[in-house]
Amino acid sequence: MLTFDPVILSLAVALGIGLLIGTERERRKGERPAPSSAGIRTFTLASLTGALSTIIGGELLFAITIGGAFALTAFAYWRGFRDDPGLTTEVALIVTVLLGGLAMTRPGLAAGVAVAVTIVLIARTPLHRFVRSVLSEDEIKDALMFGAATLIVLPLLPNEQMGPFDALNPHAILVIVILVMAIGALGHIAVRLLGAHFGLPIAGLASGFISSIATTGAMGARAAKMPELVWPAAAGAALSSVATILELALLIAVTNLATLQALFVPLACAGATAAAYGIALAIRAIQENQAEPDERGRAFSLWTALIFAAMLSGILLASRALNTWFGVTGVIAAAAIAGFANADPAAISVAALVGSGQISTADAALTILIAFSTNTIAKLILSIVSGGTAFALRIIPGLILMVLAAWAGWWLR
Structure with missing residues (x-):
């Protein structure tokens, strides 16, 4: 019977999370006043980074990785906030790193949360209309x-x-x-x-x-x-x-x-x-x-x-x-x-x-x-x-x- 290493399956989930959220963000890049540099590749690598840091160094390295993600996203926002003051992509990138790490211990939960995050990102227009107009x-x-x-x-x-x-x-x-x-x-x-x-x-x-x-x-x-x-x-x-x-x-x-x-x-x-x-x-x-x-x-x-x-x-x-x-x-x-x-x-x-x-x-x-x-x-x-x-x-x-x-x-x- 064919079996797979649980670590490999968890890494596959982390990869899928990055691809899923990254695909949505890639489609949004062209709609922004100043297209963000974070697209499908960045989100996929961010998710895998969270997963690998958990495998290699456990909770300590994962915490350091999250801190680095916060620093990088803060710098990216500071550099481009005058053209686009929105924080959605930056926050989504941090969430993706967190989900990548979570996928190594709770892959089912991480995948479900990733789907929910993607739905929220896709539903931007109807959500804005609902809150502002309805x-x-x-x-x-x-x-x-x-x-x-x-x-x-x-x-x-x-x-x-x-x-x-x-x-x-x-x-x-x-x-x-x-x-x-x-x-x-x-x-x-x-x-x-x-x-x-x-x-x-x-x-x-x-x-x-x-x-x-x-x-x-x-x-x-x-x-x-x-x-x-x-x-x-x-x-x-x-x-x-x-x-x-x-x-x-x-x-x-x-x-x-x-x-x-x-x-x-x-x-x-x-x-x-x-x-x-x-x-x-x-x-x-x-x-x-x-x-x-x-x-x-x-x-x-x-x-x-x-x-x-x-x-x-x-x-x-x-x-x-x-x-x-x-x-x-x-x-x-x-x-x-x-x-x-x-x-x-x-x-x-x-x-x-x-x-x-x-x-x-x-x-x-x-x-x-x-x-x-x-x-x-x-x-x-x-x-x-x-x-x-x-x-x-x-x-x-x-x-x-x-x-x-x-x-x-x-x-x-």
């Missing part, structure tokens, strides 16, 4: 706010239960805030890519698998901010209920199949009704002849996210108190109250009680159906608070029909 100042601020909440604040918050009845988890509450912001941003991106009349219904359906209540709040906030989007925003909110029903059925099936069998007809009736109503709203939105609005505004509503998190905290506190005071009976009552925030955890906890023999399948199914109804009531209230009258009038009939269909399925099963 992104708005408000969108950049929202991105920074989202990044700060996710990467700075979230890791600092304690991830443990605290407060009355140990009902509140600061880490989990901020996750909810981030979730609502992300859903709003998803809708914003969908509108920018597909237009409001197509993008919002699709974004609503996708976001429903994360949180239908949060999606309703985010769509309502968008409709309140831009009244001309009330139909597509309403369609997105209505279709989010379809995703919720599908997810609810899947979670119940995984927890306790007998409970799903008892709820199959009610959930099927509710899902069919929600889908029909949401599709009707989507068709109405698509048929609108209004021009697409300028979406270069805020990507999400922070106030909507904070209000939703506050409402969730209150519901969790109430449900935990009932659970502590009344035991299993309190669990059932708490599940109904918890439905105001999210029907999925309530359904899982009650279906698990069936598996342990603490309650009957019929009682569990009825409790889950009540939680589903309270969840719908929460969406009804949130549609009024976040979206105003125009948005609520388009959402409420579908929510009422969906709940009536679920209860009709319960009595007819």
